[in-house]
Amino acid sequence: MTDDVVMSRFGGLPDRRRGIRGTDAHGAAVWLSFSISKKLYRCPGCRRELAIGAEHALVRIVPGAGDSYHQHWHMACAHELLLRELTDLEAVAADARGSGARPSLSKGNRRRVALERRTRRGR
8 A cells, every 4th residue: 555545544643542553564453542651652663752641553463363562652653653554444433343352451451461371371
């Protein structure tokens, strides 16, 4: 998809109501949603900081098997670097979740879930 087509279709996205869903070169589902930073993050696109309170793109990557991870990107970096590498782009409702995507858990709940998994495995 050319840069002009991407910008004309997804120029203002993600916003508070709509996000973007696509697929990367490895077949992983990629979701871009709107977020406001609650702490300092470093954008993987430009390696600069995202200030507290900055509007940015929260990028969730679901490589498969129910695993997922996320990154915090400047909106401009996500549009310039990330969107041009994704295929099957579509606008989706901001609260839509793809199959395999899990709701984000608080830090304490992530620890609890990890402990439960280790306990079940006998570790």
